[in-house]
Amino acid sequence: MKRGLLGLLIAALVLLPPLGKPYVLHVVIVILINVVYAQALYVIMRMGYLSFGHAGYIALGGYTSALLVTKLAITPWIGFLAGGVVAGIFAWALGAVTLKLRGIYFSLSVFAFAEVVNAAFRAFEVFGGPAGIAGVPRPALLGTRLNTHLQFYYVVLAVALVSLFFLYRLQWTRFGFTLLALRTRETERLAESLGINAARYKTLAFVVSCFFCGLMGAVHVHYLRFVSPFVFTFFLSNDLMIYVMVGGLGSYWGPMLGTVLLTGLGEQLFAAGYYKSLVYAVVLLVVILALPGGLISLPRILRRGGARERVLPVAADVTAARER
Amino acid sequence: MDVYLHLIGQGLAIGLLTGILYVLIALGLTLIYGILHIVNFAHGEIYMLGAMGVFYCYVVFKLPFAATLVVILLLSLLLGLGVERAFFRPLRGQWLQLVVASVGLSLIIQSLGWIAFGIQEKNVPSFFTGVVAFGGVRLPTQRLIAAAVGVVLVGLLYALVYRTKVGLAMRAIEEDEETARMLGIDADRVAALACAVGFALAALAGAFVAPIYSLNPGMGLEAILMSFLIIIVGGLGSITGTVLAGLLVGVLQSVGGVLLGAEAAYGLVFIVMIVVLVVRPAGLLGKA
Numbered sequence: 001m002k003r004g005l006l007g008l009l010i011a012a013l014v015l016l017p018p019l020g021k022p023y024v025l026h027v028v029i030v031i032l033i034n035v036v037y038a039q040a041l042y043v044i045m046r047m048g049y050l051s052f053g054h055a056g057y058i059a060l061g062g063y064t065s066a067l068l069v070t071k072l073a074i075t076p077w078i079g080f081l082a083g084g085v086v087a088g089i090f091a092w093a094l095g096a097v098t099l100k101l102r103g104i105y106f107s108l109s110v111f112a113f114a115e116v117v118n119a120a121f122r123a124f125e126v127f128g129g130p131a132g133i134a135g136v137p138r139p140a141l142l143g144t145r146l147n148t149h150l151q152f153y154y155v156v157l158a159v160a161l162v163s164l165f166f167l168y169r170l171q172w173t174r175f176g177f178t179l180l181a182l183r184t185r186e187t188e189r190l191a192e193s194l195g196i197n198a199a200r201y202k203t204l205a206f207v208v209s210c211f212f213c214g215l216m217g218a219v220h221v222h223y224l225r226f227v228s229p230f231v232f233t234f235f236l237s238n239d240l241m242i243y244v245m246v247g248g249l250g251s252y253w254g255p256m257l258g259t260v261l262l263t264g265l266g267e268q269l270f271a272a273g274y275y276k277s278l279v280y281a282v283v284l285l286v287v288i289l290a291l292p293g294g295l296i297s298l299p300r301i302l303r304r305g306g307a308r309e310r311v312l313p314v315a316a317d318v319t320a321a322r323e324r
Numbered sequence: 325m326d327v328y329l330h331l332i333g334q335g336l337a338i339g340l341l342t343g344i345l346y347v348l349i350a351l352g353l354t355l356i357y358g359i360l361h362i363v364n365f366a367h368g369e370i371y372m373l374g375a376m377g378v379f380y381c382y383v384v385f386k387l388p389f390a391a392t393l394v395v396i397l398l399l400s401l402l403l404g405l406g407v408e409r410a411f412f413r414p415l416r417g418q419w420l421q422l423v424v425a426s427v428g429l430s431l432i433i434q435s436l437g438w439i440a441f442g443i444q445e446k447n448v449p450s451f452f453t454g455v456v457a458f459g460g461v462r463l464p465t466q467r468l469i470a471a472a473v474g475v476v477l478v479g480l481l482y483a484l485v486y487r488t489k490v491g492l493a494m495r496a497i498e499e500d501e502e503t504a505r506m507l508g509i510d511a512d513r514v515a516a517l518a519c520a521v522g523f524a525l526a527a528l529a530g531a532f533v534a535p536i537y538s539l540n541p542g543m544g545l546e547a548i549l550m551s552f553l554i555i556i557v558g559g560l561g562s563i564t565g566t567v568l569a570g571l572l573v574g575v576l577q578s579v580g581g582v583l584l585g586a587e588a589a590y591g592l593v594f595i596v597m598i599v600v601l602v603v604r605p606a607g608l609l610g611k612a
Contacts, residue, residue: 045420048420050420050423050424052365052427097598097601097602098601100605101601101605102560103419104362104363104560105556105560105601105605107363107423108363108552108553108555108556109556109597109598109601111549111552112549112552112553112556112594112597113594115549115590116590116591116594119587119590119591120587120591122587123585123587123588234545238427238431241424241427242424242427242428245420245421245424249420274435274438274439275435275439277431277434277435278431278432278435278436278439280431281428281429281431281432281435282428282432284424284425284427284428284431285411285425285428285429285432288415288421288424288425288428289411289414289415289425292418292421
């Protein structure tokens with residue numbers, strides 16, 4: 001049943017777009033990009049860590065590819081990968097220092113890191129300064145540049161499906177289960193007593209998370225055809241966190257649900273500027289206070305008749321005093 | 325060379341004066357962290373509201389300066405109590421939800437700010453004019469008085485935490501909340517008080533920087549960034565550590581800004597934070 005639905009959805013994503021209008025395609029592209037970001041962020045939120053600065057790694061990926069392609073004329077396909085790798089390397093450097101400490105140190109450091117990265121992009125002429133880098137070309141395939149929405153849509157779809165499949169499978173590997181065991185201080189100690197190097201696992205998880213953000217960030221920049229310090233800001237980091245929390249931490253499908261709903265809504269509110277953040281934030285607070293398991297927990301709560309059980313098991317574990 | 329020395333001296337002095345205002349914001353964060361074990365992301369927005377409060381009370385409605393401060397103080401205390409009651413209390417013990425809720429709150433205040441106050445930068449005339457010269461270093465009276473008020477507020481906070489019964493309760497909860505509750509301490513009320521005091525400190529810091537910077541609803545972001553760096557460097561939950569780190573970060577940012585430019589100064593402060601995390605993970609004065 002679930003598998004059938006998924007197959008149907010993927011078939012629709014592959015087959016329907018030629019019929020869609022460019023604007024609809026644009027919305028779907030934005031949703032796909034955001035879904036990968038949110039799902040990558042979920043890797044570390046699933047183990048009880050918050051990041052206020054994933055936009056910094058997305059920007060690193062985007063700038064890496066934009067610079068390689070515009071300055072050194074390297075093919076964008078390699079640029080995408082390089083974006084992911086560079087983001088991953090920076091994630092490793094910060095994670096190795098901060099993930100040994102309490103969760104709050106990590107969250108705050110990532111936030112500071114993203115702001116410093118942003119300041120660096122603004123300050124140095126190499127990165128294009130405040131104006132950023134324009135004229136970032138789309139990749140070419142078999143001699144054709146993928147310049148139309150429809151052509152590039154398939155690039156985004158391919159990268160998204162591969163990333164999402166990898167991140168999904170990752171949960172059910174030994175590595176994925178180990179991450180789940182690091183959710184709380186107590187279970188982390190237990191895992192360490194079994195010989196698991198918690199800090200290394202957490203750092204690796206952060207690297208994976210940032211690799212996919214950097215990869216998709218590069219694709220994103222080639223979609224926009226330009227990048228500036230004002231594209232990937234603190235507000236993007238916030239939005240991603242909101243998608244994951246609103247959708248729910250209890251299941252892989254939670255963050256995806258939150259992203260699709262809120263990005264769809266956000267595209268409609270885009271013209272209204274600051275109203276978008278306002279609406280996102282209000283939705284976030286309402287969900288956190290009234291539905292701690294996120295929207296994904298709704299069917300389960302309805303089936304049980306009422307919100308007796310306030311927190312879903314996995315969500316409850318994740319929330320337990322991580323930083324103490 | 326002489327010019328450089330002079331610039332550094334000037335930067336050092338300005339840095340100390342700015343640092344003490346960062347300390348006010350960071351201390352509120354420290355206070356709330358001690359009780360609720362979260363960093364309150366909305367703190368930068370309270371600072372922004374304090375500054376905007378000065379613009380509206382003092383410039384637009386032409387209230388006297390003292391009355392402006394009283395209004396800001398009362399409103400920020402009330403806001404602190406309200407936020408604790410409405411958002412923090414229902415989420416006690418759920419770390420992830422609490423922090424994310426404070427992020428949501430920050431977004432709400434900021435976007436409402438953009439909608440209500442507009443994107444036009446606002447300027448507040450100096451409360452006090454004049455310049456005081458110490459040797460070759462010249463400092464605006466405005467900044468000196470802001471710093472003096474900062475020092476007094478820090479002193480009052482020390483007195484509150486280390487000399488009163490409520491402060492004792494705060495420290496008890498920080499040490500061991502369960503035992504504190506068993507001994508009859510009403511942790512919810514203490515948390516509410518900590519929030520109120522923290523919010524008031526941030527709002528007053530905002531009020532005193534109002535004449536120094538141009539104001540816009542996004543100004544909280546830089547303040548909160550600096551405060552986060554400060555509480556990491558100083559050691560989470562340590563008041564003295566926060567004060568020292570605040571002054572250090574203020575000086576680094578100011579001297580670094582003079583010598584290397586504002587953006588590079590950010591980088592410098594960040595590098596100091598990483599070094600502290602590597603060498604002394606708990607911060608300068610934090611408990612491991």
